[in-house]
Amino acid sequence: MENNRIPMVAGNWKMNGDRYLVEQFSKGLKTQQLTCSVVICPPSVYLPLFSGHDFSLGAQNVSHLENGAHTGELSVAMLKEVGSSHVIVGHSERRESQQESSELVAKKAQQAVEHGLVPIICVGEPLDVREQQTVETYIAEQINALTDLLSVEALAQCVIAYEPIWAIGTGKTATPQQAQEVHAFIRRTLNEHAAGLGDGMRLLYGGSVKADNAKELFSQPDVDGGLIGGASLKLEDFIAICQAAN
Numbered sequence: 001m002e003n004n005r006i007p008m009v010a011g012n013w014k015m016n017g018d019r020y021l022v023e024q025f026s027k028g029l030k031t032q033q034l035t036c037s038v039v040i041c042p043p044s045v046y047l048p049l050f051s052g053h054d055f056s057l058g059a060q061n062v063s064h065l066e067n068g069a070h071t072g073e074l075s076v077a078m079l080k081e082v083g084s085s086h087v088i089v090g091h092s093e094r095r096e097s098q099q100e101s102s103e104l105v106a107k108k109a110q111q112a113v114e115h116g117l118v119p120i121i122c123v124g125e126p127l128d129v130r131e132q133q134t135v136e137t138y139i140a141e142q143i144n145a146l147t148d149l150l151s152v153e154a155l156a157q158c159v160i161a162y163e164p165i166w167a168i169g170t171g172k173t174a175t176p177q178q179a180q181e182v183h184a185f186i187r188r189t190l191n192e193h194a195a196g197l198g199d200g201m202r203l204l205y206g207g208s209v210k211a212d213n214a215k216e217l218f219s220q221p222d223v224d225g226g227l228i229g230g231a232s233l234k235l236e237d238f239i240a241i242c243q244a245a246n
């Protein structure tokens with residue numbers, strides 16, 4: 001099985017940013033000697049505005065359909081045409097606000113891989129699940145929807161981001177140990193599905209990653225980098241996080 005575990009830091013700008021930020025990142029990240037893979041995921045309208053950058057671009061969502069009468073949706077082909085190589089799917093904010101099921105998320109991931117985008121698939125539990133100590137059951141359901149639909153070869157191309165919902169935008173980061181436990185569980189679950197599958201896949205942690213906690217989180221044996229929200233909107237902070245993954 002292929003080994004894709006090169007450290008990655010992906011910035012999810014969510015519904016933030018403007019032309020100025022696009023320019024600032026295009027120029028500002030260029031001067032850095034970063035050895036990790038860097039992906040910036042701005043709102044899709046900004047994707048074609050990036051120029052002269054030396055990092056990858058990702059979208060924040062994609063349709064599971066190829067084309068047709070689907071008002072407001074964007075296809076994989078469209079996102080690729082404007083420079084995207086990656087796409088976030090299944091972010092908890094969309095799972096909640098758009099009622100995206102794990103089955104739909106799996107369809108989106110499959111559509112992405114099939115047509116040449118790397119999906120960054122988000123999984124993660126709400127607070128009550130953590131309090132009830134049923135995290136593994138909850139995450140297993142999200143992972144199983146993927147293994148039920150995608151081939152092993154397709155899964156091997158995916159990146160999975162573990163984002164505990166209670167840690168997103170709250171300043172409450174999972175402890176390095178909590179992150180490691182769930183990452184190890186995800187890897188094990190994927191290995192049980194197909195020998196060696198989990199061992200080769202990139203697993204990112206997301207949820208209140210900041211410049212001052214990134215190093216400890218990223219140094220956990222099963223954490224291959226991070227999916228960064230708020231701190232990806234400030235160039236200096238984002239650079240410091242990337243350096244922690246170097």
Ligand SMILES: O=C[C@H](O)COP(=O)(O)O
Pocket residue numbers: 012091163167168169170171206207208209227228229230231
């Ligand atoms: O996609 C990113 C995550 O939702 C993390 O957001 P945050 O770093 O603002 O907590």
